[in-house]
Amino acid sequence: MRGRAFRGAAVFVGAGGEPRPDRRRPGTSEMTENTAGRLAGADLHRPGFYDRLKINRNWLGFWFMLPAALILMLFLAYPLGKGFWLSFTDAKIGREGAWIGIENYEWLGLPWWDDADNVFWLSVFNTLLYTVVASILKFVIGLYLALLLNENLPFKALIRSIVLIPFVVPTVLSAIAFWWIFDSQFSIISWSLRHLGLLDHNINFLGDPNNARMSLIFANVWRGVPFIAITLLAGLQTVSPSLYEAATLDGANRWQNFRYVTFPILTPIIAVVMTFSVLLTFTDFQLVWAMTRGGPVNSTHLMATLSYQRAILAGNLGEGAAIAISMVPFLLVAIMISWFGLQRRKWQQGGQDD
Amino acid sequence: MFSMDRRKLIKTGAALGAAGATGLLDFAKAWAQQSPFKPEPNATISILRWKRFVEAEDAQFMKIVEAFTKATGVKVNVSNESFDDIQPKASVAANTGQGPDMVWGLHSLPHLFPDKCTDVSDVADYLGKKYGGWVPAAVATGQSKGKWIAVPVAFNGGYINYRISAVQKAGFKGVPGDTAGFLELCRALKKNNTPSGFALGHATGDANGWIHWLLWSHGSYLIDKDEKVIINSPETAKALDYAKQLYETFVPGTASWNDSSNNKAFLAGELYLTANGISIYAAAKAQNMTAIAEDMDHAAWPVGPVGKPQELQLLFPLLIFKYSKNPKASKAFVTFLMEAENYNPWLEAAAGYLTQPLNAYDNNPVWTKDPKNTVFRDAGKRTLPASGIGPVTEKAAAAISDFILVDMVANYCTGREDVKGAIAQAERQAKRLFR
Incomplete structure (x- = not known):
C-alpha cells in the first residue's frame, strides 16, 4: 500500500523529466538533415513509413524512451491505477470485488461527521504530525550538520562517512534496535536512568x-538526518568561495553570509531534498510496523500502516486501497508546496527574482 | 519456495534406502493395504503448511510424509509459510484454481471459499468414529452446511502462565478458577510487586486470546448466530469494567506489547503471570533456566459469569482444493497423518504446543509425562470457534485480524474512550464487516 501511494508521487515527479523527442535540430526539407547517419547511400528514394520509424531522429527518441516508459507503465502507473480502481470496489484478497462507487470513501467519512471512521482520521492526524515534526527536525539538524561538516575538520572524509551510517543500516534493523531501546521492560534508557538514581520506574516509551x-x-529523525545532511553538504560545496570573499569585502558578517549567500544558492537543493524527505516520511511504514504496529490503541497508526492492516491482514482490499489513495492528495500538496514555493525557477535561470 | 520443494523431494527420495523409522514404515505399508482411501496411481501431491514452532514437530511430520511416500508411492511436496502469508496464498490459489493440493491454515480459512474445498466428510467420519469423536469447536470449524470442508488437525493452546512462588506469596494455592478470584490474585500480585500482564497491543495471538476470553466469559459476543452485531450490550460494559480493574494490576507498558513481549518479560523475571502458549516454559527448559522452569506452571482460563469455559484457541484446519488432480491421494495423506500410529508420536514431538481435536488422543503421554503440560490437553474442549457463538465465516476471522475487540478493550483500559465510546467504535466497525 505504501509503495502504491509513493509510486503515484513518483509518476508525478517523473512527468517533468520525461524524455522528449530531440528538437535541437529542427528538421529542414532535406531528409538527410533529419536522419541519424548511416542511411545506405545517398540515393534519392524517399524512405517509407517503416524506414522512418527506424531512422527518423524524432522516432529514435521515442524508441529510446520506450523501455523506460513501459517499465513506468507496468510497475508504477498500472499499480496506481489498479489501486484507484480497487478503492471503488469491495474486493477481498483473492476475490474480485464488485463496483460499489464511493462507499469505501463514505465509510471513512469526513472528520466533522458524527459517524466518520475515528481510527482513519486519527491515522491522518498521526501521519501529518509525524511528517511535519520529523521533517522540520530533520531539516534543521541536517542543515546544521551540513554546515558543520563543511568546515575544515580533521579527518573530514572519515567523519562524513560515519554520518551516513544510520542511512545505510536497513530500516527494519534499526527499527528493531529502537524497539529494544524503547522497550517497556528492557529499555537501556530506563535502565541507565534507574541505575543513576534519577528514576524509580521504567519509562513507558511505547505504551x-x-x-x-x-x-x-526520534527514530525517524535519526534515520533521515544523514540523507539531508550529505545532500546539503554537496550543495554547500558548489558555492564558490569568491562569493563569500565578495560578501565579506562588502562587510557581511557570518550570519549575513549564510542568509544572503549560502541559503539562496541552496534553495533548489533544499526543495528537492525536502520533497523527498516529506514524501518518504509521509509514506513511512517499516519503522512503525516494526516498533508499534500502530499501537498503543492506534495512536501511532499512520495511513500506510492502517491501510496494510485493513487490506492485507483483515483482507479488505477495497477499504485498504481507499486509505492508500487518500494519501495521494496530501502528497500532491506537499510536492506542490516545495516545487512552486521553494524552487525559484526565474532566479535559477538568471532572471529577476520577484 | 520451489527450491525448498525440490530439496524436500530429493530428501524424500534419497531416504528410500536409508534405515530409520522401520516401525513406522511397516505400519505405513500395512495401512496402505487396508485403508479405504486409495491414492491415484503415480500421484504427486503438494501441501502448504504453517511454519513450525518446534523443530521436533516438523521433523516428526516429515517422517510421516516419508513413510507415506514409501508405502503408497505418492510423492508429497511440503512448503512452509508464516502464519500471516497462508491466507493470501490460499485465497489466490482458490481463485485461480492452481497451487497446492492441500492447505493447512489457521482458524476459519476454509470458510473463505467453502465451494472450492473438496468434501472430506468421509475422512472426518472415518477418523471421528475410530478415535472417539471430534470436539465441538472442531466440528463447527470443519463443517459448512453440514458437510466437512476441512479436517481439523490440531489446536494451539494458550493458557495462564504463572510463577508458583509469586502466587503462593500472594496467598493463593493456585490460579483461582473464577474471574472474581482471578482479579483478587492479580491485585495481590501487584501489591507484592510481582505483577501480572497481558498484551494490549496488536499482538495477534496473545492479545486476541485473552480479550476473547475476557468478553466471552462475561457473555459479551460480537455477533449472534444470525451474524447480527450484538457487541453493544450490558455484558460488554461489565466485561470492560472488569478489564479495567485487571489492567490496573498490570505491569506498565502492556499497551505496547506484541506477541513476544510477555515471553521476554516473564523469562527475565519481571512478569509473574501472563497468558501464552507453552513456549515460555519450553524456552525456559531449553535455555537451562531451571529456576524459572521449576517455579512456573500453567492454569486454565478462569470461568466467568457465563459459568462455563469460554476460550479462544487457535485451530489448524487442513483443506483439499477441488481443483486437485489427486484428491484421493490427498485424502489418504490426511487420514494417514491422523492415525494413532502417526498422530501420537507427532503430538508428543510437539511437546504441548499442539492439542488434539479427537477425543481418543486425550491419553497421549505428552499430557501426563510432565504435569505442567496437562492443562493444554483440554484446549480443544474448552474453546469456542473463532466466531464465538456466531457462525464460522471469513468475517469472523477478519474481525480478529483487524483487532476490533482488542482495540475496544485497549481504548477503554487506557482511558482514551469511555465505555460508550469504546463500544460504539467497535460496533461501527463490526456492522460494516457483517452487513
Missing part, C-alpha cells in the same frame, strides 16, 4: 500515546 509518537519521530 503511552504521546511517548510512542515521540519515540517514533
Whole structure:
C-alpha cells in the first residue's frame, strides 16, 4: 500500500523529466538533415513509413524512451491505477470485488461527521504530525550538520562517512534496535536512568500515546538526518568561495553570509531534498510496523500502516486501497508546496527574482 | 519456495534406502493395504503448511510424509509459510484454481471459499468414529452446511502462565478458577510487586486470546448466530469494567506489547503471570533456566459469569482444493497423518504446543509425562470457534485480524474512550464487516 501511494508521487515527479523527442535540430526539407547517419547511400528514394520509424531522429527518441516508459507503465502507473480502481470496489484478497462507487470513501467519512471512521482520521492526524515534526527536525539538524561538516575538520572524509551510517543500516534493523531501546521492560534508557538514581520506574516509551509518537519521530529523525545532511553538504560545496570573499569585502558578517549567500544558492537543493524527505516520511511504514504496529490503541497508526492492516491482514482490499489513495492528495500538496514555493525557477535561470 | 520443494523431494527420495523409522514404515505399508482411501496411481501431491514452532514437530511430520511416500508411492511436496502469508496464498490459489493440493491454515480459512474445498466428510467420519469423536469447536470449524470442508488437525493452546512462588506469596494455592478470584490474585500480585500482564497491543495471538476470553466469559459476543452485531450490550460494559480493574494490576507498558513481549518479560523475571502458549516454559527448559522452569506452571482460563469455559484457541484446519488432480491421494495423506500410529508420536514431538481435536488422543503421554503440560490437553474442549457463538465465516476471522475487540478493550483500559465510546467504535466497525 505504501509503495502504491509513493509510486503515484513518483509518476508525478517523473512527468517533468520525461524524455522528449530531440528538437535541437529542427528538421529542414532535406531528409538527410533529419536522419541519424548511416542511411545506405545517398540515393534519392524517399524512405517509407517503416524506414522512418527506424531512422527518423524524432522516432529514435521515442524508441529510446520506450523501455523506460513501459517499465513506468507496468510497475508504477498500472499499480496506481489498479489501486484507484480497487478503492471503488469491495474486493477481498483473492476475490474480485464488485463496483460499489464511493462507499469505501463514505465509510471513512469526513472528520466533522458524527459517524466518520475515528481510527482513519486519527491515522491522518498521526501521519501529518509525524511528517511535519520529523521533517522540520530533520531539516534543521541536517542543515546544521551540513554546515558543520563543511568546515575544515580533521579527518573530514572519515567523519562524513560515519554520518551516513544510520542511512545505510536497513530500516527494519534499526527499527528493531529502537524497539529494544524503547522497550517497556528492557529499555537501556530506563535502565541507565534507574541505575543513576534519577528514576524509580521504567519509562513507558511505547505504551503511552504521546511517548510512542515521540519515540517514533526520534527514530525517524535519526534515520533521515544523514540523507539531508550529505545532500546539503554537496550543495554547500558548489558555492564558490569568491562569493563569500565578495560578501565579506562588502562587510557581511557570518550570519549575513549564510542568509544572503549560502541559503539562496541552496534553495533548489533544499526543495528537492525536502520533497523527498516529506514524501518518504509521509509514506513511512517499516519503522512503525516494526516498533508499534500502530499501537498503543492506534495512536501511532499512520495511513500506510492502517491501510496494510485493513487490506492485507483483515483482507479488505477495497477499504485498504481507499486509505492508500487518500494519501495521494496530501502528497500532491506537499510536492506542490516545495516545487512552486521553494524552487525559484526565474532566479535559477538568471532572471529577476520577484 | 520451489527450491525448498525440490530439496524436500530429493530428501524424500534419497531416504528410500536409508534405515530409520522401520516401525513406522511397516505400519505405513500395512495401512496402505487396508485403508479405504486409495491414492491415484503415480500421484504427486503438494501441501502448504504453517511454519513450525518446534523443530521436533516438523521433523516428526516429515517422517510421516516419508513413510507415506514409501508405502503408497505418492510423492508429497511440503512448503512452509508464516502464519500471516497462508491466507493470501490460499485465497489466490482458490481463485485461480492452481497451487497446492492441500492447505493447512489457521482458524476459519476454509470458510473463505467453502465451494472450492473438496468434501472430506468421509475422512472426518472415518477418523471421528475410530478415535472417539471430534470436539465441538472442531466440528463447527470443519463443517459448512453440514458437510466437512476441512479436517481439523490440531489446536494451539494458550493458557495462564504463572510463577508458583509469586502466587503462593500472594496467598493463593493456585490460579483461582473464577474471574472474581482471578482479579483478587492479580491485585495481590501487584501489591507484592510481582505483577501480572497481558498484551494490549496488536499482538495477534496473545492479545486476541485473552480479550476473547475476557468478553466471552462475561457473555459479551460480537455477533449472534444470525451474524447480527450484538457487541453493544450490558455484558460488554461489565466485561470492560472488569478489564479495567485487571489492567490496573498490570505491569506498565502492556499497551505496547506484541506477541513476544510477555515471553521476554516473564523469562527475565519481571512478569509473574501472563497468558501464552507453552513456549515460555519450553524456552525456559531449553535455555537451562531451571529456576524459572521449576517455579512456573500453567492454569486454565478462569470461568466467568457465563459459568462455563469460554476460550479462544487457535485451530489448524487442513483443506483439499477441488481443483486437485489427486484428491484421493490427498485424502489418504490426511487420514494417514491422523492415525494413532502417526498422530501420537507427532503430538508428543510437539511437546504441548499442539492439542488434539479427537477425543481418543486425550491419553497421549505428552499430557501426563510432565504435569505442567496437562492443562493444554483440554484446549480443544474448552474453546469456542473463532466466531464465538456466531457462525464460522471469513468475517469472523477478519474481525480478529483487524483487532476490533482488542482495540475496544485497549481504548477503554487506557482511558482514551469511555465505555460508550469504546463500544460504539467497535460496533461501527463490526456492522460494516457483517452487513
